Amino acid sequence: MTPDGRTPEVTDVDPDGNSEHAREQQFAGESSAGQGPVRITGTATATAPTPADATAEAKRGLRVKLEQLRAFYGNAEQVKGIDLEFRANEVTAIIGPSGCGKSTMVRCINRMHEEIPGARAEGRVLLEDRDVYDPSVDVVAVRRAVGMVFQKPNPFPTMSIFDNVAAGPRLSSRRGGDLRARVEKALRGAGLWDEVAERLDEPGAGLSGGQQQRLCIARSLAVDPEVILMDEPCSALDPIATLKIEELIDQLKQRVTIVIVTHNMQQAARVADRTAFMLGGELVEVGPTQEIFTKPKDSRTEDYVTGKFG
Amino acid sequence: MSAHGTSAPRPGAGQLERFALSPARRRKDRIARGAILAGTVVALIPLVLIVYYLLRKGLGAWSTSFFTTDPTGNTFFGGSSIGGIKSAILGTIEIVALASAIAVPIGIGVAVWLVEYGRSSWFAHTVRFFVDVLTGVPSIVFGLFIYIVLVVGTGSTYAGYKGSIALSLLMLPVVIRSAEVILLLVPSALRESALALGAPRWRVIFSIVLPTALPGMITGVLLAVARAAGETAPLLFTAAATLKTSFNLGGFMNSLPVQIYKDVTSPTTAVVNRAWGAALTLVVMILLLNLIARLIARRSRLA
Numbered sequence: 001m002t003p004d005g006r007t008p009e010v011t012d013v014d015p016d017g018n019s020e021h022a023r024e025q026q027f028a029g030e031s032s033a034g035q036g037p038v039r040i041t042g043t044a045t046a047t048a049p050t051p052a053d054a055t056a057e058a059k060r061g062l063r064v065k066l067e068q069l070r071a072f073y074g075n076a077e078q079v080k081g082i083d084l085e086f087r088a089n090e091v092t093a094i095i096g097p098s099g100c101g102k103s104t105m106v107r108c109i110n111r112m113h114e115e116i117p118g119a120r121a122e123g124r125v126l127l128e129d130r131d132v133y134d135p136s137v138d139v140v141a142v143r144r145a146v147g148m149v150f151q152k153p154n155p156f157p158t159m160s161i162f163d164n165v166a167a168g169p170r171l172s173s174r175r176g177g178d179l180r181a182r183v184e185k186a187l188r189g190a191g192l193w194d195e196v197a198e199r200l201d202e203p204g205a206g207l208s209g210g211q212q213q214r215l216c217i218a219r220s221l222a223v224d225p226e227v228i229l230m231d232e233p234c235s236a237l238d239p240i241a242t243l244k245i246e247e248l249i250d251q252l253k254q255r256v257t258i259v260i261v262t263h264n265m266q267q268a269a270r271v272a273d274r275t276a277f278m279l280g281g282e283l284v285e286v287g288p289t290q291e292i293f294t295k296p297k298d299s300r301t302e303d304y305v306t307g308k309f310g
Numbered sequence: 311m312s313a314h315g316t317s318a319p320r321p322g323a324g325q326l327e328r329f330a331l332s333p334a335r336r337r338k339d340r341i342a343r344g345a346i347l348a349g350t351v352v353a354l355i356p357l358v359l360i361v362y363y364l365l366r367k368g369l370g371a372w373s374t375s376f377f378t379t380d381p382t383g384n385t386f387f388g389g390s391s392i393g394g395i396k397s398a399i400l401g402t403i404e405i406v407a408l409a410s411a412i413a414v415p416i417g418i419g420v421a422v423w424l425v426e427y428g429r430s431s432w433f434a435h436t437v438r439f440f441v442d443v444l445t446g447v448p449s450i451v452f453g454l455f456i457y458i459v460l461v462v463g464t465g466s467t468y469a470g471y472k473g474s475i476a477l478s479l480l481m482l483p484v485v486i487r488s489a490e491v492i493l494l495l496v497p498s499a500l501r502e503s504a505l506a507l508g509a510p511r512w513r514v515i516f517s518i519v520l521p522t523a524l525p526g527m528i529t530g531v532l533l534a535v536a537r538a539a540g541e542t543a544p545l546l547f548t549a550a551a552t553l554k555t556s557f558n559l560g561g562f563m564n565s566l567p568v569q570i571y572k573d574v575t576s577p578t579t580a581v582v583n584r585a586w587g588a589a590l591t592l593v594v595m596i597l598l599l600n601l602i603a604r605l606i607a608r609r610s611r612l613a
Contacts, residue, residue, distance in 0.1 A: 112506055117429050144508030154499040158521040171509030171517055216503065223508055 061089040061257030062127045062145065062226040064109060069123035071104045071113055078104045080281040081123070086227075091249060091258040093272030093289065095265060097309070101281040102261045106229050109259065110146035111139050127227070144172055146227040147220030147256075152236050153212030155204035155219070162200040164215055168223035182222055189255070190218035191248050210241025217248065228252065230260040234267065246271050265305060269293055277301045364590045371587025381569070381584075383553050392580050395588045397555040398569035402592070404557065405470055405549060405565055406539045409477035413538075414531050416478075417485030424486075425493040426515055444483040452479045453544035461548060470556065470563030473549030480544060481534040488530025492523045525606050532603035536596040542567035566592045 064086040071079035079101040086092045094102045107113040108121045111132055124131045132142045155164045165183040183200075187193040192214045196207070204215055213233060220228060230249075234242040249258055249271045262268050268275050269289060276286040277296075285292065285301045296302045303309055375394055382393035420437065428434030456476040461468060496519050504514040520527075545568050552562040566588055573585035 110506060112502060115502065115505060140508050140510055142508075143506055148503070148506035150499060150503060152499060154497065154503050156500060156504070156518055156522070158518075158524075167504070167517070168507040168509075171504060171507055171513045219503075220507065 059089045059254060060226055061253070061255065063088040064146075064227055064257060064259070065124075065126040066105070066108075067124040067126065069105065069108055069121065069125060071101070071108050071121045072119065073104075073116065074118045078281055079108070079121075082278075082283045084276060084283055084286060086257055086259050087274070088257050089253055089255075090273040091253050091260060091271050092286075093268035093275045094259065094261045094278060095263075095268050095275060095304070096278035096284075097304070098263070100278045102278055103231050105278070106231055106259055106261050107148075109227070109229055110143050110148055112143075112148065140172065144223050145225055146229060147223065147225035149213070149216050149220055149228065149230045149233045151232040153209055153216055155207070155212050155215050157203070157205050159204055160201045161196050161204045161207070161215065164204040165218050165222050168219055172223060183218075186218040186222035189221045189252070190214045191244065191251075192218055208241070210237050210244060213237060213241070213245060214248065217245075217252075221252075225256055227257045227259070230258065232261050232263060235263060242267070265293070277304060279304070364586065364593060367583065367586035368590025369587075371583045372590070376584075376587055377591075380555050381553050381564075392578070392584060393553075395566065395569055395584065395591065397553060397564040398566045398588060399591060399595075400555050400557075401470065401549070401564040402539055402566045402595075404559060405473045405477060405545065405563060406535060408471060408474035408559055409481060409538055410531070410535055412474065412478035413481035413485055413534070417482050417531075417534075418489050418527060420482075420486045421489035421493055422515060422520075424490050426511070426519070441483045441486050444479075445487065448543075449480055449541050450543035452476045453546060453548055455479070456544070457547045468548060468550035468562055470549050470559035470561065473545045473563065473565070474559065476544035476548045477538040477541060480541060481538045484534035484537060485531055488533065489523075489527050492526035492530060493519065495526065496522050525609050529603040529607040532599050532606075536599045536603075539596055539599075540567060540592060542571050546571070566595075 066082050066084045069079055069082045069084075070077060082105060094106065096102050104113060109125055109132070111121075113119050113121050121133065123133075125133060127142070127145065130137065132139075155161075156167060159167060162183055165186050166179055169179060169182060184193060187196065192211060195211060196202075196215075204212065207215060213236075217228075217233075234245050237245065246267065249260065252258060253273075260268075260271065272289045274286060275289040275292040277284045277292060277298075277300075279300055285296060285298045287297075292301060293305050296305065373394075377394055377399065378396055379394040380397040381395065382391055384391045384393075420441075424434050424437060428437065453476050456472050456479075460466075460472045460475065500518055500522060501514055504518045505511070509517070545565050549563045549565060549568070551568045551572055552564050554564075556563050570585045570588045570592070573581050573588065576582055576585075
């Protein structure tokens, strides 16, 4: 599959070849303002759907594939050549001990890694068949397609709930369609609409921690991403708020591909279709979640998931 | 009651002996507290004296005509004809306003560059070093510099705007440093989440970083303004001193510090008293600015 013959563990997924050209167009710097044909925008009606109806939307998550990905901070190599595939419209959990490079690897997918001074990445990150590290790729277009939810809920402190969700479309100058409808759709998608519909003008920072995190998810949904990266999204939340986010992840995967970094192995077991185990900057094993937790192939994986270290 | 019950013999009181406060320890505590309090009082003495003299001598000079008339320049025949300080108050406001209009955008621009782009590059370090050097330059040097470059150098004469430029040089490092500190306080998570939404960097700066930092930056700017408003030296040989109220920054312009400087050397008591009144006016103006700065800082969501 890859030039050097290294085939990732996963081989059975065939990319939906029909829209390749459109996908390529989508990330070219010039055409970033025009939307690819796969985009569905402005479809929200006045009687917008409940969260469950989000499933009615077309499946349009992107397949993400890492090829020999290496990431550095200065001269320190934090991610040491990973080949890994995240299947479209599935949830893939990344587990592993602290400092094993999980977050760094995930941040390479939407090129946020390079925002850290002295950080750089090598190798390829393919969204479908487009390498996001290709010099002709517009990083801004990549980040519109690949949303991100961070560890700590971080709504913009100067903005109201509405403005927080509208920030994405406004900041990226994509004003097409009705902004109100777009915000409502995103808030419904994040399961937050019923809680905040009456107080959209209040500051986003006034919500509870769990609501703030769902607000951040709504904020990333508002730009219609095709992949969402979640970097320990529940580590700052209580169990009930965590449960809500996990239910949300389950609904969202109908719309997008989800990569979730987590320290919580029960969480990985609950939400993930597939799980990848990382250690020391390397990928140890990836497979269906059930297999990773019940009959892992590698003894290090077994030691980790059974709590012998980490 | 029981909290002080070390003297009351109770069952198990012996157990508490090892936690008892020893007399020596208590004495040391008292001495240390006393020394710190004494230091605070000593530091407050000059402050209180300044305020006392300003109010006693300055309030006597205040009157309606004091604020509404220009100085007449007539200082030899009694106190009634010397005039007020209207031109000095307006001159200070005009000169400082222009100085702020120059220094604030440039200063905030430099700070944004340092925090968002320069970071720890060698050029950013160099800029920071020179800004620090600039902070330590005596104000008269800025005045001299402008005098040589814009007054002597152009073969022309004093003007209000030349004073403004001298003051803006003085304000620049203060604005840069305070804005930089505030911008560094903006959580990088906010920048990251905005960038991750697909926002170009310049939009992140204008829509997220600057609004978040705004209250803190206003505080820093007002403190810089307050400092500039009280400077005499840069204005002495750039804006000069004059009597008439002027709204032309291209011509001679009076200002409070220069007015005070000239008045205190006068042999006429009434004129010296006018200096006190002007000094009190200046202090009140700066105090108001500081109060505004504090009110805005309290609304800040950072720090």
